[in-house]
Amino acid sequence: MYKLIFVFFMVISSPLYSNEFTYHCDRDDNNLSMVFDVNRSEKSIVHTHSIDKTTNSVSKVSLPIEIYNWDERKDSVWTIYSDPQSLSFVTFLFNFQHQRLVLQSIFNIFVTEEDDLDDIVLSSLFKCYIVK
Amino acid sequence: MLYSEVRSKMYKLLFVFFMVISSPLYSDKLNYLYQKNEFTYQCDREGLTFSMIFKVETRDKTIVHSQSVFKTIGSVSVTDVNKQLDIYYWDEDNDSVWTTNYFYEKENPFLRTILFNFKKQKLVLQFLKNDVSKDGRLITEESELLNCYTLK
Numbered sequence: 344m345y346k347l348i349f350v351f352f353m354v355i356s357s358p359l360y361s362n363e364f365t366y367h368c369d370r371d372d373n374n375l376s377m378v379f380d381v382n383r384s385e386k387s388i389v390h391t392h393s394i395d396k397t398t399n400s401v402s403k404v405s406l407p408i409e410i411y412n413w414d415e416r417k418d419s420v421w422t423i424y425s426d427p428q429s430l431s432f433v434t435f436l437f438n439f440q441h442q443r444l445v446l447q448s449i450f451n452i453f454v455t456e457e458d459d460l461d462d463i464v465l466s467s468l469f470k471c472y473i474v475k
Numbered sequence: 476m477l478y479s480e481v482r483s484k485m486y487k488l489l490f491v492f493f494m495v496i497s498s499p500l501y502s503d504k505l506n507y508l509y510q511k512n513e514f515t516y517q518c519d520r521e522g523l524t525f526s527m528i529f530k531v532e533t534r535d536k537t538i539v540h541s542q543s544v545f546k547t548i549g550s551v552s553v554t555d556v557n558k559q560l561d562i563y564y565w566d567e568d569n570d571s572v573w574t575t576n577y578f579y580e581k582e583n584p585f586l587r588t589i590l591f592n593f594k595k596q597k598l599v600l601q602f603l604k605n606d607v608s609k610d611g612r613l614i615t616e617e618s619e620l621l622n623c624y625t626l627k
Contacts, residue, residue, distance in 0.1 A: 453592060
């Protein structure tokens with residue numbers, strides 16, 4: 344009986360079943376990591392830290408991210424964020440099921456008549472893992 | 476005597492008329508009638524194989540994607556869309572607008588973001604689909620830069 348209770352508590356306290364967890368994502372080039380606090384009950388995500396792997400420096404961010412769509416069927420979340428100062432618009436797609444994060448940014452900066460799309464749009468793929 | 480009374484009333488009426496039409500409220504209405512702040516914004520893909528046409532209303536801050544035009548050699552097809560875009564941010568300082576629309580389809584829901592820059596006559600179109608494969612290949616993302624012009 345105690346063993347069963349022990350197993351039950353082990354299962355519900357595992358990160359996969361948790362409503363609150365830390366989502367740690369490493370960019371494909373391994374130069375940048377981003378850390379998020381996710382709360383499924385409250386449907387909130389806070390970007391807590393950014394880690395620059397080239398200098399090994401950690402920046403504390405503590406930025407709640409605006410949720411655009413919480414897709415429970417696909418265990419995914421779309422968030423959007425705009426920064427008027429840098430004239431940028433950032434979209435995050437968190438896919439908890441596949442442990443991935445996609446980051447897309449558009450910069451409203453047109454310098455010449457022949458602007459290159461690569462200077463205006465940036466996209467990165469991160470591989471992620473869940474930590475309790 | 477009668478004539479001078481009529482003339483005096485005429486002047487008064489004229490005075491009131493000019494007071495009314497020069498009032499801010501009325502001039503605002505006149506502005507609205509003559510400058511509706513509506514325009515058509517047409518954006519073309521390089522090579523002119525695809526165009527998007529939007530009806531923009533700067534007073535109400537609305538944008539409707541009215542038509543899409545598909546062009547191939549020898550044929551042009553116009554599709555009526557008439558979809559109102561969700562305005563995320565109307566940046567008056569930079570004469571730009573960010574819109575987002577979420578399309579929930581059975582297998583591949585996707586988010587479409589559009590940046591309209593009316594000053595630079597550009598449009599950036601970006602799609603993000605949620606079909607990230609297990610090997611992490613980014614086959615889900617598309618972006619385009621279109622050149623635009625304004626038709627008043």
